[in-house]
Amino acid sequence: MKQRIRVFFAQFGSSVLLLGVCAYLVLQLMLGIGEVVDVDHTSYATVQDTLQLDAYVFRDETPLYSGTTGTNCYLVDNGERVAVGSTVALTYSAATDASVQERITRIDRMIRILEQSNLSAGALTTDLTILDRQIENMTVELLREISDDALDKALRGEEALWVQLNRRQALLGSSTSTGSYSARINLLLQEKADLNRSLTGTPVSVATTTPGYFYNAVDGYETQFSITAMENLTLDGLQALAHAEPDSAILQNACGKMAASSYWGLAVSTDKRTASAYESGRYYDVLFPYSGGIQLSMKLERKVVQTDREDAILVFSSRDLPEGFDFSRSQTVELVAGTYSGIRVDVDALRLLDGELGCYVLNGTQVVFKKADVIYRNEEFVICNVPYNSIRGNREDKAYVSEEYISLYDAVILSGKNLYVGKVLQ
Numbered sequence: 001m002k003q004r005i006r007v008f009f010a011q012f013g014s015s016v017l018l019l020g021v022c023a024y025l026v027l028q029l030m031l032g033i034g035e036v037v038d039v040d041h042t043s044y045a046t047v048q049d050t051l052q053l054d055a056y057v058f059r060d061e062t063p064l065y066s067g068t069t070g071t072n073c074y075l076v077d078n079g080e081r082v083a084v085g086s087t088v089a090l091t092y093s094a095a096t097d098a099s100v101q102e103r104i105t106r107i108d109r110m111i112r113i114l115e116q117s118n119l120s121a122g123a124l125t126t127d128l129t130i131l132d133r134q135i136e137n138m139t140v141e142l143l144r145e146i147s148d149d150a151l152d153k154a155l156r157g158e159e160a161l162w163v164q165l166n167r168r169q170a171l172l173g174s175s176t177s178t179g180s181y182s183a184r185i186n187l188l189l190q191e192k193a194d195l196n197r198s199l200t201g202t203p204v205s206v207a208t209t210t211p212g213y214f215y216n217a218v219d220g221y222e223t224q225f226s227i228t229a230m231e232n233l234t235l236d237g238l239q240a241l242a243h244a245e246p247d248s249a250i251l252q253n254a255c256g257k258m259a260a261s262s263y264w265g266l267a268v269s270t271d272k273r274t275a276s277a278y279e280s281g282r283y284y285d286v287l288f289p290y291s292g293g294i295q296l297s298m299k300l301e302r303k304v305v306q307t308d309r310e311d312a313i314l315v316f317s318s319r320d321l322p323e324g325f326d327f328s329r330s331q332t333v334e335l336v337a338g339t340y341s342g343i344r345v346d347v348d349a350l351r352l353l354d355g356e357l358g359c360y361v362l363n364g365t366q367v368v369f370k371k372a373d374v375i376y377r378n379e380e381f382v383i384c385n386v387p388y389n390s391i392r393g394n395r396e397d398k399a400y401v402s403e404e405y406i407s408l409y410d411a412v413i414l415s416g417k418n419l420y421v422g423k424v425l426q
Contacts (some may be wrong), residue, residue, distance in 0.1 A: 019271065037416035037425065041409050044398055045344035047376060050287060050334040051274065056241065057327050058265040061215075063223040065255035066091035066206045072255045073101040073203075074216045079321065084211045089255050090203035095247035101203070102110035104196065107188050114181045114188075117166030135164050139406060144292070171192055206255055213259040213321065220246025221329050230265040236310055238267055242330070262321050262370040266298065268314040268335060275303050275312035277337070286316065290326040295336070340376035343384040349412040353421075358362055360419050367413070367423040370406045 066072070067146055070093040076082055090101060138161045166181070207213070229237070266286065279282065283297045296318055304313035314335075349359040350372060358371040376383040386395040387402035401407045413419060 004047060010045045017195055034130060037362070037419075039411045040346050040349065040414050041411055042406060043344045044342070044408055045381075045383060046339065047378075048285075048287075048339050049337045049376065051270070053268050053270055055266050055268045055331055055333040056225065057331070058225045058227055058236065058267065059327065060227050060260045060263075061257045062210070062260070063218055063222050063250050064088070064206055064208070064214075064256045064258060065253055066204045066255050068204045070092070070204070072206075072216075073105065073257070075105065076214055078214070078216050079323070079325070080214055082208055082211065082214050084208055086208045086214075087205045087363040088208060088214045089216070089261055091206065091255065092203050094128060096200075100112040103339055107191060110413060111185055111188050113162050114166070116163045117181055131164060131168050135161065135168065135365070138164060159257055183291070189388055210258060211259060212261065215259065215327075216256045218250050218254045218257050219329055220248065222250060222254075223247065226328060227263065227265060230267060230315060233267060233304055233313060233315060235304060235306055235311060235313060238269065240302075260315040262319045264318060265301070266316040266318070266333070268316065268333065268336075269316060270312055272310050272312045274307055275305060278303065284316070285339070286325070287334035287336065288331070289334065290328055290331045291322065291324070294322055294325070296320050296322070299369060310390050318379050338376070340383045342375060343388055343406050343408055343410075345372060345382050345384055345406060347377075347379070347381055350415045359406060359410075359414075360421075362408070362411040365425050367419055367421060367425065368403075369421050370402070370410065371404060372406050397410050 001386040068088065068091055070091045073090045073092065074088065075090065076086070076088050081087060092101060150308050221244070224241060224247075229241070236399075278300055280302050283299050285295050286298050287293055287295050297320075298316035298318045301315045301317050304315065345359060351360060351369075353356060353369050356369075356371050357374065358369055361368050361370050372382065373387075374382045375385055384406050386398055387400055387405040387407050389397045389400040390394050398408050401410075406412070
């Protein structure tokens with residue numbers, strides 16, 4: 001037993017000695033490296049303050065009918081502007097004829113691409129370096145459009161990309177030369193002629209009676225969400241439209257529709273307090289997530305409010321028709337309440353000193369305090385005004401370093417112990 005006790009105290013003593021040595025080493029290490037502070041450098045940033053709201057699209061649209069049943073083959077792109085009397089679709093009673101016509105339409109597209117691919121067709125450049133850069137940019141843009149589900153726009157972008165790829169092959173002198181394009185075009189023309197002869201039925205042509213923009217899909221609300229309805233919109237009226245049933249006759253019989261002009265409207269549901277911040281006649285930025293986040297500047301035509309109601313409507317208008325834009329009748333949009341540009345600072349760096357909001361900044365090894373002129377704030381960071389440059393008389397000089405206010409690339413202190421103005425960190 002005595003032997004065991006001696007072993008225990010020997011081990012205990014060794015452990016205490018080891019802990020003492022470790023504590024001494026840690027202390028010496030801390031004394032050697034000085035005080036530890038967490039530092040972050042400010043940067044320049046632009047942010048948008050947005051409101052996510054429910055919205056409804058209004059347009060003057062006229063359904064198109066072929067007058068017969070069958071399979072529709074479309075001859076023009078979705079959203080394409082067409083003249084009066086243009087044939088926009090063919091309706092076939094036999095599905096096999098419709099399949100043949102679809103192949104003919106694809107052949108027409110291939111011929112168009114090959115004709116534009118000839119270097120004699122007006123190529124903008126014969127410099128391979130420039131052409132490769134264009135192809136790279138077009139490929140990235142095409143992938144972005146596909147990711148955003150803007151398939152109509154991607155289809156047109158694909159056509160332009162094929163033209164550039166073919167031109168590159170021609171410049172390299174590969175087997176696909178300018179002469180062989182003509183040969184391939186002739187083969188496609190022959191195939192098209194053979195297919196036309198194989199058609200057994202006579203299609204019914206669908207032609208436009210007015211000029212405008214053609215769309216091959218209908219939703220049954222074409223006659224309900226009109227511009228006239230938008231101009232006479234009420235709070236109860238929008239609720240009624242939001243719960244209205246689509247016209248089944250349009251859904252079952254229409255093969256497309258025409259928008260008479262580029263003018264369209266957007267009714268946004270909000271509350272009276274939010275609506276009060278917007279002024280009729282002014283333009284505001286609206287983001288459309290359904291269209292890949294595209295941003296349009298839209299005119300606020302009017303506000304619909306009632307004294308006995310807390311809800312409100314903002315009615316916007318536009319004549320912009322971005323390529324591949326999604327005109328879904330009901331969709332979520334983001335109304336840009338404000339755009340803020342300035343010095344980005346992490347919220348962990350903010351301090352109150354003598355009633356002034358600012359940050360401790362590391363100037364060399366010395367701690368100084370700079371005020372923060374905050375113009376935007378969220379849970380993660382704030383945006384501060386660029387310091388005023390008294391020499392230039394403006395805030396446009398991002399590189400200007402102020403001794404009083406937070407500036408670009410300042411080393412703001414996020415955390416540290418016993419900080420005060422004038423403290424020198426070792």
